[in-house]
Amino acid sequence: xxxIDQPTEMTATEGAIVQINCTYQTSGFNGLFWYQQxxxxxxxxxxxxxxxxxxxxGRFSSFLSRSKGYSYLxxxxxxxxxxxxxxxxxxxxxxxxxxxxGTKLIIKP
Amino acid sequence: xxxxxxxxxxxxxxxxxxxxxxxxxxxxHENMFWYRQDPGLGLRLIYFSYDVKMKEKGDIPEGxxxxxxxxxxxxxxxxxxxxxxxxxxxxxxxxxxxxxxxVLTFGAGSRLTVL
Numbered sequence: 001x002x003x004i005d006q007p008t009e010m011t012a013t014e015g016a017i018v019q020i021n022c023t024y025q026t027s028g029f030n031g032l033f034w035y036q037q038x039x040x041x042x043x044x045x046x047x048x049x050x051x052x053x054x055x056x057x058g059r060f061s062s063f064l065s066r067s068k069g070y071s072y073l074x075x076x077x078x079x080x081x082x083x084x085x086x087x088x089x090x091x092x093x094x095x096x097x098x099x100x101x102g103t104k105l106i107i108k109p
Numbered sequence: 110x111x112x113x114x115x116x117x118x119x120x121x122x123x124x125x126x127x128x129x130x131x132x133x134x135x136x137x138h139e140n141m142f143w144y145r146q147d148p149g150l151g152l153r154l155i156y157f158s159y160d161v162k163m164k165e166k167g168d169i170p171e172g173x174x175x176x177x178x179x180x181x182x183x184x185x186x187x188x189x190x191x192x193x194x195x196x197x198x199x200x201x202x203x204x205x206x207x208x209x210x211x212v213l214t215f216g217a218g219s220r221l222t223v224l
Contacts (some may be wrong), residue, residue: 004151031210042113042199042215050210087152095209099151 002026004100006088011106020073020086020103028093034062034073035087083107112136113216115200121222128187130219132200139205141183146197190223
């Protein structure tokens with residue numbers, strides 16, 4: 001079967017750095033998405049990786065290793081507004097999205 | 110600046126009632142999707158549509174139907190609501206192309222409780 005694993009919940013301190021991991025086992029791979037979802041709000045797009053390596057967008061970076069079936073989202077200089085759920089999703093060989101259950105990130109002052 | 114609008118944020122219905130969830134997008138997107146989101150589970154695709162009057166079953170279509178009479182509107186219908194359909198329902202849209210690899214724009218969700 002197809003499987004996406006992410007930690008259920010993480011806690012970090014304002015101003016610090018946090019890494020949210022996502023491992024996947026899917027039938028084929030055509031890219032990996034990260035979305036952010038604040039409580040009670042719509043998920044919003046953060047990043048899309050299809051090639052190995054690190055992509056940086058301001059305070060957020062996303063890394064992909066296709067050989068290891070692994071990605072992480074790195075958040076730097078954490079702010080209280082970064083408290084949210086972070087959803088990992090993989091595009092499989094049929095171009096269908098397979099979603100992880102999401103990681104709830106709690107930021108403490 | 111709202112791009113995907115779901116008509117109802119919160120609904121409470123009784124078992125056996127017919128339920129309509131409406132979704133409208135203003136980005137002229139070809140693709141529209143209905144997902145349900147439950148605690149501890151990833152988003153699960155119910156139905157999607159690539160074009161007006163076109164619909165395709167997702168992973169969990171049982172108990173649901175959809176309608177897309179206009180490009181901008183995609184409706185989810187629960188013919189006879191059951192308690193196991195209590196959930197958060199998310200509508201999304203994306204531009205034309207391989208739908209899985211396109212960025213999705215989501216609505217804020219409709220939280221349905223079936224008593």
